[in-house]
Amino acid sequence: MANILVVDDELGIRDLLSEILNDEGHSVELAANATQARAARNAGAFDLVLLDIWMPDTDGVSLLKEWSASGQLTMPVIMMSGHATIDTAVEATRIGALSFLEKPITMQKLLKAVEQGLAKNASAPAAKPAAPVAGGVLAGVTPVADVGAGEPMVRPHLGLRAVDAMPSAHQDFDLDRPLREARDGFEKAYFEFHLAREGGSMTRVAEKTGLERTHLYRKLRQLGVDLGRSRRG
Numbered sequence: 001m002a003n004i005l006v007v008d009d010e011l012g013i014r015d016l017l018s019e020i021l022n023d024e025g026h027s028v029e030l031a032a033n034a035t036q037a038r039a040a041r042n043a044g045a046f047d048l049v050l051l052d053i054w055m056p057d058t059d060g061v062s063l064l065k066e067w068s069a070s071g072q073l074t075m076p077v078i079m080m081s082g083h084a085t086i087d088t089a090v091e092a093t094r095i096g097a098l099s100f101l102e103k104p105i106t107m108q109k110l111l112k113a114v115e116q117g118l119a120k121n122a123s124a125p126a127a128k129p130a131a132p133v134a135g136g137v138l139a140g141v142t143p144v145a146d147v148g149a150g151e152p153m154v155r156p157h158l159g160l161r162a163v164d165a166m167p168s169a170h171q172d173f174d175l176d177r178p179l180r181e182a183r184d185g186f187e188k189a190y191f192e193f194h195l196a197r198e199g200g201s202m203t204r205v206a207e208k209t210g211l212e213r214t215h216l217y218r219k220l221r222q223l224g225v226d227l228g229r230s231r232r233g
């Protein structure tokens with residue numbers, strides 16, 4: 001699990017990015033402006049920062065310069081904007097930004113950029129990457145299936161049974177009810193099964209179930225699936 005700072009003056013964007021990244025198992029801190037971002041950075045280090053360019057107090061490029069000059073630019077920074085010019089993006093990259101995301105940001109582009117940023121951070125000399133694990137998880141990025149000490153892990157490739165961690169996935173269905181309700185009950189159990197087996201990774205569940213990620217998120221919310229419980233379980 002990575003520690004990510006999201007800096008954006010738009011509440012809707014902060015909430016959306018936070019929801020997506022939390023669902024991926026990351027810890028997310030939010031800042032509505034440069035002042036809050038400075039305070040967050042002074043309080044601790046981050047594995048990655050998503051930084052909006054246009055903000056009311058100090059713009060993102062100026063904040064990036066501050067961090068670079070003060071030696072606080074020790075993490076990958078991904079710039080975001082819906083109105084930035086090519087020159088602005090080039091300047092941010094020259095200062096030290098890793099990449100640039102143009103708004104509106106699609107889920108696929110966001111997750112790919114975050115994955116690349118965390119991989120770069122893990123490969124830095126000062127980083128302490130986690131040991132690579134089977135199943136295609138990037139070395140240095142803590143997999144979503146890893147949980148705290150004493151908690152159960154769901155790792156089929158290590159021989160642990162997924163059913164041990166998902167009691168709600170096996171239940172008796174009441175067939176004496178309308179078809180739609182019975183079907184929703186089955187679908188909820190179906191997705192809980194795959195979420196538990198994949199350690200809460202939405203990427204792997206999307207691959208296993210054959211659903212596009214946006215559709216998958218919408219379906220899980222509709223069925224009332226507890227994503228936090230799936231990650232814990």
